Amino acid sequence: LRGDPRARRHQAAHSPAGAGPVQKLIAFVRSSRDVQPLPTAVGEPLADPRAGAAGHHGVVRSRARADQGPTEPRSSAADVSLLTEQNLALRQIHARDLGTYQITLEIARAIRAASDTQQALDVMCHSMGEGLGADRVIAKTMGTRHAVQLDAQWHRPDLPALSDLTLLPDLGGLDEDLWLAAGFRAQDDVTDQEAPQEELSRAFYQATGARALMMVPIGLDDGVIGMIYVFMVNKPRRWTLAEANLVQAVSGFVARAIVAAEQKANQDDYVERIEKLDRQKSDFLATVSHELRTPLTSISGYLEVLQDGETGELTAQQRRMIEVISRNTDRLRSLIEDVLVLSRIEGGVRKTDFAEVSIHGVITRVGEELGLLAQGSSIELEIDAGPHTAMVLGDRASLDRAVVNILSNAIKFSRPGGAVTVSGTMDPDASRVLITCQDHGVGIPAQDQVDLFTRFFRARNATDNAIPGTGLGLSIAKQIVEEHHGGQLRLTSVEDQGTTVVLDLPLYESLLEPSQPHLAAGE
Amino acid sequence: MAELTGNRVVVADDDADILDLLVFVLNRAGFETVGVADGVAALAAIEANPPRLAILDIMMPGMSGIEVLRQVRASETIGDLDVILLTARARDSDVDTGFATGASDYVIKPFSPRELVQRVNAVLTRSQS
Numbered sequence: 338l339r340g341d342p343r344a345r346r347h348q349a350a351h352s353p354a355g356a357g358p359v360q361k362l363i364a365f366v367r368s369s370r371d372v373q374p375l376p377t378a379v380g381e382p383l384a385d386p387r388a389g390a391a392g393h394h395g396v397v398r399s400r401a402r403a404d405q406g407p408t409e410p411r412s413s414a415a416d417v418s419l420l421t422e423q424n425l426a427l428r429q430i431h432a433r434d435l436g437t438y439q440i441t442l443e444i445a446r447a448i449r450a451a452s453d454t455q456q457a458l459d460v461m462c463h464s465m466g467e468g469l470g471a472d473r474v475i476a477k478t479m480g481t482r483h484a485v486q487l488d489a490q491w492h493r494p495d496l497p498a499l500s501d502l503t504l505l506p507d508l509g510g511l512d513e514d515l516w517l518a519a520g521f522r523a524q525d526d527v528t529d530q531e532a533p534q535e536e537l538s539r540a541f542y543q544a545t546g547a548r549a550l551m552m553v554p555i556g557l558d559d560g561v562i563g564m565i566y567v568f569m570v571n572k573p574r575r576w577t578l579a580e581a582n583l584v585q586a587v588s589g590f591v592a593r594a595i596v597a598a599e600q601k602a603n604q605d606d607y608v609e610r611i612e613k614l615d616r617q618k619s620d621f622l623a624t625v626s627h628e629l630r631t632p633l634t635s636i637s638g639y640l641e642v643l644q645d646g647e648t649g650e651l652t653a654q655q656r657r658m659i660e661v662i663s664r665n666t667d668r669l670r671s672l673i674e675d676v677l678v679l680s681r682i683e684g685g686v687r688k689t690d691f692a693e694v695s696i697h698g699v700i701t702r703v704g705e706e707l708g709l710l711a712q713g714s715s716i717e718l719e720i721d722a723g724p725h726t727a728m729v730l731g732d733r734a735s736l737d738r739a740v741v742n743i744l745s746n747a748i749k750f751s752r753p754g755g756a757v758t759v760s761g762t763m764d765p766d767a768s769r770v771l772i773t774c775q776d777h778g779v780g781i782p783a784q785d786q787v788d789l790f791t792r793f794f795r796a797r798n799a800t801d802n803a804i805p806g807t808g809l810g811l812s813i814a815k816q817i818v819e820e821h822h823g824g825q826l827r828l829t830s831v832e833d834q835g836t837t838v839v840l841d842l843p844l845y846e847s848l849l850e851p852s853q854p855h856l857a858a859g860e
Numbered sequence: 861m862a863e864l865t866g867n868r869v870v871v872a873d874d875d876a877d878i879l880d881l882l883v884f885v886l887n888r889a890g891f892e893t894v895g896v897a898d899g900v901a902a903l904a905a906i907e908a909n910p911p912r913l914a915i916l917d918i919m920m921p922g923m924s925g926i927e928v929l930r931q932v933r934a935s936e937t938i939g940d941l942d943v944i945l946l947t948a949r950a951r952d953s954d955v956d957t958g959f960a961t962g963a964s965d966y967v968i969k970p971f972s973p974r975e976l977v978q979r980v981n982a983v984l985t986r987s988q989s
Contacts, residue, residue: 626948627919627948630948630969630970631875631878631948631969632877633969633970634875634878634881634948634969634970634971635875635877635878635881636970637970637972638878638881638885638970638971638972638973639881641972641973641974642881642884642885642973645974647888670970
């Protein structure tokens, strides 16, 4: 052993062949790590080798003279000295790797906490630069679909920022190669004439003064989406594997942050598109409804004028013809209304637009609306709108529509002189509100009941008796009650005896809480 | 404030067939009916010779029925005019806007001529009492 540790290291590193296992190990450690020389040399024959191995530097002050004393003790002392040196080197490496690991974790945390990709990149450059003690850190990304081009840089405070990151040398496919090889590029000293030099590294040196540099790709499964550069300006640096691992790990975090940000952006974009489609659909429906109803207005209006004999008495044949036109006009109108309602409720309803709806109000409105129809068919309509406190959370127009469909069916399928009852009841214990509609009409044949909620399906006795209808009413009502309002539509029917339909809806919960002011007001 | 009396009715609809129907039905019901095809003409007819009542389609080119109603309500001379809105869009928002603007009633297309005349008479009876 010589006094100069650098000379020894050189020797150990370059003559591993024929050396003992200890020398080999030391050679390995030295070749892979930049080992700091011992702070104090082991000079005299070690008084306490264990203290030396434990790294108590103050105890081992001097090393044995290599040129004095018997050969064997000298050799032993030399081995112990080497072991001590190796032990210390390993400790330093361990401490540094642990530090690197901690920096990695801190950067990961910082990236996770960042609000967007740009901030994640800024934070990453900053914390990695300071953590590694580098001079510059640059990150460039182009997003998974090569759409978002972002860059970020950090530099030691006394260095100027790079004004234009687009002027960095072209990687010429190196990024792809590195990503596919799961690798990185580290150059300890671009100006070292003995080390093999890359053209690209020299180009970086000329462009940025980076004498030592590390390049790590940011990649996803199918390709590179960016690059991280770590530079030492105008001084060499022996990059360690742990440092390269750190940059690679961080590049993984950045890739994940970019993917997460893009997914979020895609999601926002998707929601926006859906909302736009929803608006377009509403506009379309409004236009279609206007365009279909306008011609019907003239047709049905003049029909009524003709039927009323306002333009002269009709012959029996003319009257029959006008009745056919009139019946089919009504059919067309019902079909238009039902299809419009169906397409309006098809896209679902926005629960955010839901409000408290009084079942008393629904039954009263629908009763008034269908009063004339019942009267015209000589049906007695008995209405018990129920308690005013029976509220549900929902869409008023849809609920009205559901009850209109059920009640108009009850009227249509009753025989003249029959009675139809519709009533509202509340079951606060079960938190339910029930609307029950009962008729004593023709009923539904048992074999037809399974298909009742199929669109455009009409029961056999409905078509046989030419009772008008589209076959959409029940399916619309069911969809409104069950899909939109979380309720249940139940139907029981016996042919020739009548049908009972129950709309079973959840009571608006907040009304049960005594703290609600409008309950206290006795609404 | 103008005397809103007599039996003159201004009717506005941009669909010629519906306009004809309205004029025919109201004339038969004993009203003196003036039919116009758009909102601007409706407002002009109302201002030139204030009628007893106006029936306005909501969706008309140039000036909507709602806008005509708004200008009528803002007027010092004809602010009290009874106005029935006609709409082919049974959306709550249209009806709400109509009532918020001060419509006396609204009728959804397709309408029954008989029912329309009933509504007109109901509005006139209400405003007389």
